[in-house]
Amino acid sequence: MRIVMNDIHKAFGANKVLQGVNFTLEPGEVHALMGENGAGKSTLMNILTGLHKRDQGSITIDGKEVHFKDSKEAEAAGIAFIRQELNIWPEMTVLENLFIGKELRNSFGVLKERKMKTLAKQVFNRLDISIPLDKKAGECSVGEQQMIEISKALMLDAEVIIMDEPTSALADKEIEKLFTVMKELTASGVSLVYISHRMEEIFEICDRITVMRDGVSVATSYIKDTSFEEIVKQMVGRELEDRYPARVPKYGKTVFEVKGLSRKGVFEDISFSVKEGEILGISGLMGAGRTEIMRAIFGLDPYDSGNIVMNGESVTIKSPADAADKRIAFVTEDRKDEGLILDYSIRDNIMLPNLKSFSSYGVIQTKDEKSFVQTMVKRLKVKTESEEKSVGDLSGGNQQKVVLAKWIGKQPKVLIMDEPTRGIDVGAKREIYQLMNELTDRGMAIIMISSDLPEILGMSDRILVIHEGKISGELMREEATQEKIMTFATGGNEK
Amino acid sequence: MKTNTLTSIWSKFASLLALILLVGVVTVLNPAFLEPANLMNLLRQISINGLIAFGMTFVILTGGIDLSVGSTLALTSALAAGMMVAGVDPILTIFIAVLIGAILGAVNGLFIAKGKMAPFIVTLATMTIYRGLTLLYTEGKPITGFGDSYAFQLFGKGYFLGIPVPAVTMIIVFVVLWFMLHKMSFGRKTYAIGGNEKAALISGIRVDRVKVMIYSISGMMAALAGMILTSRLGSAQPTAGQTYEMDAIAAVVIGGTSLAGGKGRIAGTFIGVLIIGILNNGMNLLGISAFYQQVVKGVVILIAVLLDRKRS
Structure with a gap:
């Protein structure tokens, strides 16, 4: 699935949040979306997934113009958004979470437990993860909860998954696991939008990067053609001296x-x-x-x-x-x-x-x-x-x-x-x-x-x-x- | 931006507008409403609910609730009557009764703050306990025979510069509590606990202590209201104050304070108290049956909260 967002504008009242953003997502790529807080990343993704309406501009999927009315329609089209605040029902089991709102039922309305378990296991196998299906989701680690979200997206046959700061609460081992899963996803043609503030990760996992600043897309480049300094410059509009300002410590007692x-x-x-x-x-x-x-x-x-x-x-x-x-x-x-x-x-x-x-x-x-x-x-x-x-x-x-x-x-x-x-x-x-x-x-x-x-x-x-x-x-x-x-x-x- | 300020003005004055509207309607239907004698009467009628509701405002601002106020009122009333019958000085009795109210409230606060129990459950339990103690102490019968102290009679029935003493008490208490809530650090802490208890705690606010104090205030207000009621009736009734907690909560909610805590004003509660009082008083003037009055009060609560939902 190829998504092209062209010249997107959006204002909330007098506040112009987006003023001409271009964003293209190729099939099977990991595309980083970076920018300071308030640059408009979330708004752009909310527009893509139908939460907000755009004021101006076009969105095409494989060449066809789309107007999603809500996130349900976007999901049906194969676009899933995994937010920073995960959508987890902590008191329910992993299995119940996976099928929440989309439970499989027979014609009497009774849940088809065995069928759901089989489907869940298939997805888990594909991602090579093993979380007990009867565990309470609240008892899972944040990394595991994220895997539940990704699995949910895959069960909807998502072809595009947007991840907002997925690693911010993860331990290093879990990040590794997440990256393995991401690679597996792109290999099977799923494209990923990766919103993060962590430069190292972006250089490790992403293929391309789009930098946003003050509601405008500043540049899109291939990761291999750009550098840390270059991206920071695009982001802040000026050069940052050192990342960590120098200091000569003076110790007291x-x-x-x-x-x-x-x-x-x-x-x-x-x-x-x-x-x-x-x-x-x-x-x-x-x-x-x-x-x-x-x-x-x-x-x-x-x-x-x-x-x-x-x-x-x-x-x-x-x-x-x-x-x-x-x-x-x-x-x-x-x-x-x-x-x-x-x-x-x-x-x-x-x-x-x-x-x-x-x-x-x-x-x-x-x-x-x-x-x-x-x-x-x-x-x-x-x-x-x-x-x-x-x-x-x-x-x-x-x-x-x-x-x-x-x-x-x-x-x-x-x-x-x-x-x-x-x-x-x-x-x-x-x-x-x-x-x-x-x-x-x-x-x-x-x-x-x-x-x-x-x-x-x-x-x-x-x-x-x-x-x-x-x-x-x-x-x-x-x-x-x-x-x-x-x-x-x-x-x-x-x- | 402009719509923002408009909504904030609307939210501040919605209950005030409702009050003015209500006064207008009642006056048109029966001009006797605005006669000084009736207004003084009204002020006296609302003073008991007013006092309890002011205390309740603090409790609800922290996200809590105090269901035990009616029983606290009855228990302090009975104990006060007993003391006066035994010959304790009436003025001293009032002070002791208010102190007992503070202790009964502090018990609530301790269970809620230290025991980490839900305010609803704790005060539901103490509501029953305090009522039971009242019934035990009074043996289920009214206590009378303390009525000859002029000072004590004044407290419920007297006038000060033409204004009923209970109303004067209510207004003084309102000013004091308003000052505490809006001008003192105690008030800021009250709001902070309701706004985000964890953040308040981590900011070094002694949340437990503030909560105990707030439930104490609620207990004190119930006791003070109890003294007014005892003085007016000339007796302590074992069943006094039943469902008073509901009128107080209603006044707070109509006044725009959120049951979730953190948002609201004590001036709003005053307006809520006036609205409930005028509904009662006005409907009495218009000769509407007490049964209808209940229905109307309920409808007003629903509308008030619905408007509150709409604007937030």
């Missing part, structure tokens, strides 16, 4: 220590320390226990034994409020669910941890509050007309800046960041890196969990690797390489 922290079945005997001005990177596979350790430190989860020491003194942290009082801050990996109140204004969100500082006898000092919020918005370069705008309307990068603003305003001693740049475009990423450098220059200690290996290598002064709930290795910046980290992360050093 050890400000934060964890001694022998354990939680049964989750993590064991975790000991480490951070100095003022240091960025400590925490690497490891998804599910190794990295986030769980930080949640325990921050008082979100309990721990069985161990000690948390700040400035040489043992401290008790039983709740995030205790941690905040001790000037520990935590930027969680899930900013939409845990970091922000999406319906509320930028001001309200920034104020959340700072209410005490800006009230006397519980009464909020609105003047001080206002100037504080304005300063933070400016300092973090949050792009918005007003701090009264709700954060839900901001792009991912700007949302993340608001999360950072609310904590940085508290001037924490230790800043824990869990996947600080996940799902954020290159420009905003760099701004966040620069901010991290600025903060450490002023003596803040940063602990950064990241699944993005280049980011870990580019930003950390020291790297801890977690494997199955234990620290399996520690590497200084100079000696660290992707291979060494992966060896520790997979427990390879034990053999």
Whole structure:
């Protein structure tokens, strides 16, 4: 199936989201769609799959003009869209999920269980995956859930599958598996649209790339003919100096220590320390226990034994409020669910941890509050007309800046960041890196969990690797390489 | 953009428009409605539901619900009557009763916050428990014989500058709670919990503590309403306050507060209380049977929530 989208325009009210996009998808190719947040990638794909109507332009499939009224029609034509937020019913089994809304029934309305099982197994065999069909989908890993989505698409005889950030929540092994499956799909003539912010992956798996910027398709090129620098330039419209801004670390005294922290079945005997001005990177596979350790430190989860020491003194942290009082801050990996109140204004969100500082006898000092919020918005370069705008309307990068603003305003001693740049475009990423450098220059200690290996290598002064709930290795910046980290992360050093 | 501001104005003033419309209709049908005597009467009538609904607003803003308010009202009323019969000073009694209300509410809050139980279930259970305790304490009979304290009588029946004292109480409480909700960090925390409890917790807000305080406020409001009722009736009835939680929830919802939490205003609740009060008062003036009144109230709730759905 060959799709040609020509000169697509789309506006929401006065907001012109797409202003002339050209996009061609050849049969059997993996086509990367890249661009900063807000460049219009999702809107373009929503138009292709019938969720939005185009204002102008044409879409042809194998030469025939199409107008899909909704996603059902697009699906019937063989176009499936696997969104970032997976469509999974966690309480239902894998099999029920595969056939949801499309259950096979006999003429009495009774489900044809055996037939569905056979069909499911066929698809799983084709993709060479083995997930028990009677497992609850909610108990499957994110990677497995994605495989369920892909299988669903294949059972609809999809010839085009659009994947939005499919690897953002996957462990490295699962990414490998996904790529194997993708190759198998293209070999059988299925074409894939691959939306991602991860450059390495695009160079590994894609055949062609279309870069979008501000609602326009900037360029389409063959991956083998382009380069990382070239793509970034097309994306931001200017050249980015380094991906990771340089910095000369100045270390102060050890400000934060964890001694022998354990939680049964989750993590064991975790000991480490951070100095003022240091960025400590925490690497490891998804599910190794990295986030769980930080949640325990921050008082979100309990721990069985161990000690948390700040400035040489043992401290008790039983709740995030205790941690905040001790000037520990935590930027969680899930900013939409845990970091922000999406319906509320930028001001309200920034104020959340700072209410005490800006009230006397519980009464909020609105003047001080206002100037504080304005300063933070400016300092973090949050792009918005007003701090009264709700954060839900901001792009991912700007949302993340608001999360950072609310904590940085508290001037924490230790800043824990869990996947600080996940799902954020290159420009905003760099701004966040620069901010991290600025903060450490002023003596803040940063602990950064990241699944993005280049980011870990580019930003950390020291790297801890977690494997199955234990620290399996520690590497200084100079000696660290992707291979060494992966060896520790997979427990390879034990053999 | 323009349509956006229009919708936000509409959403802010929809309930106010409904109130004005209602006043207009009732006045046209019976001009006696606008007579000062009737308006004062109206204010006194709505004060009990008003107090309970103001407390309920905080609870619902956090995404919770408090079904136990009616029973809390009855239990504090009975205990207060018992105390006064035993010779405790009436003014002191009012304070103690409100304190007991706070404790009964805190019990709800503790089960909800620390026990991680659904507010609906917890307050459904305490609704039954508090009612049972009331019946045990009163042996199922009204408590009377404390009626000679002038101060206590004033609390439910008196006038202050021509305004019924219960109405004055309600208005003072409204101002205090409005200030807490919109000008103090406590209010911000209340909204934050309703908006996204996880984010509030991770931002260092002591969610459990705030919740316990909010259910305490709800209990206090029920007790205060109980004191007004006790004073007006001159007795404590073991069955007092039954279904009061429904009128309070209705007022909050008509006032535009979302049952999912995080969205709403206490001023809206005041309007909701007025709408319910005027419906009752107006239909009485028009001689409409109490049975019809129930049907009309239900229909108004449905329309209010339907409009709310439409605009969001």
